[in-house]
Amino acid sequence: MNYITRLALILFVSVTAFAQKTEYALEKNIAYYATAPDAYAKERCVLDLYYPKNTKDFAVIVWFHGGGLTGGDKEIPQALKDKGYAILGVGYRLSPKVKAENCIEDAAAAIAWTFQNISKYGGSDKKIFISGHSAGAYLASMAVLDKKWLGKHGIDANRIAGAIPFSGQMITHFTARQEKGFKEKQPTIDDMAPLFHVRADAPPMLLITGDRELEMLGRYEENAYMARMMKLVGHQDTRLVEIGGYGHMMADPAYPLLLEEMKRILHPKS
Numbered sequence: 022m023n024y025i026t027r028l029a030l031i032l033f034v035s036v037t038a039f040a041q042k043t044e045y046a047l048e049k050n051i052a053y054y055a056t057a058p059d060a061y062a063k064e065r066c067v068l069d070l071y072y073p074k075n076t077k078d079f080a081v082i083v084w085f086h087g088g089g090l091t092g093g094d095k096e097i098p099q100a101l102k103d104k105g106y107a108i109l110g111v112g113y114r115l116s117p118k119v120k121a122e123n124c125i126e127d128a129a130a131a132i133a134w135t136f137q138n139i140s141k142y143g144g145s146d147k148k149i150f151i152s153g154h155s156a157g158a159y160l161a162s163m164a165v166l167d168k169k170w171l172g173k174h175g176i177d178a179n180r181i182a183g184a185i186p187f188s189g190q191m192i193t194h195f196t197a198r199q200e201k202g203f204k205e206k207q208p209t210i211d212d213m214a215p216l217f218h219v220r221a222d223a224p225p226m227l228l229i230t231g232d233r234e235l236e237m238l239g240r241y242e243e244n245a246y247m248a249r250m251m252k253l254v255g256h257q258d259t260r261l262v263e264i265g266g267y268g269h270m271m272a273d274p275a276y277p278l279l280l281e282e283m284k285r286i287l288h289p290k291s
Contacts, residue, residue: 053066080283128164162215
């Protein structure tokens with residue numbers, strides 16, 4: 022093969038590889054309520070959708086931002102982009118304008134929108150994963166474990182492919198406790214706690230926290246208790262990962278764990 026032929030072959034392979042590279046689209050501020058509950062919801066209850074174009078049956082990550090249920094905005098983490106999956110960055114109403122239960126209501130509505138609409142973009146409603154950081158992880162956990170929230174939309178929470186909360190509260194969220202007059206460091210487990218809703222038939226869960234000595238309050242221990250109780254009630258697929266050396270802001274090293282968990286569930290070894 023002469024030099025010109027080799028060069029032509031290299032150029033052909035390079036152009037072909039570039040042409041076959043997956044392209045992604047971004048649609049912003051999609052309202053996920055058919056009719057917004059109030060004017061504030063019309064402003065906050067929107068999502069951004071980042072998805073692979075001209076692709077079929079792709080998996081989806083529904084991502085809830087953190088901020089204590091009192092702050093933060095929808096986001097699409099850069100570390101999750103361009104991996105062959107869709108990412109939904111979800112906005113939701115915030116305390117004190119609404120109660121903590123309204124935040125969960127919004128989270129469930131966004132997940133329901135995903136089940137009802139992702140196929141229009143080429144995605145699969147059998148491959149929907151729920152994740153988020155801190156308050157977002159709390160919302161993800163509540164929407165997955167307490168089946169009533171998605172049940173209001175006619176959706177069985179067990180259809181979710183997997184939940185991967187980052188440093189989420191597993192006891193009652195401190196904002197929900199504050200609404201009831203409890204102090205921040207007064208542990209509470211009521212029906213606003215993911216721990217209250219442990220069940221054997223839940224989707225797979227990977228609980229990720231920072232270092233127990235560096236984390237916010239008792240965040241590692243809450244997740245360790247959740248993992249133990251899920252096992253005791255008979256759940257077969259709850260795992261806990263503690264990321265040493267990181268405190269509450271542990272998302273960067275957790276993103277690869279999320280992606281690996283998705284691969285484990287989507288492509289189980291036979």
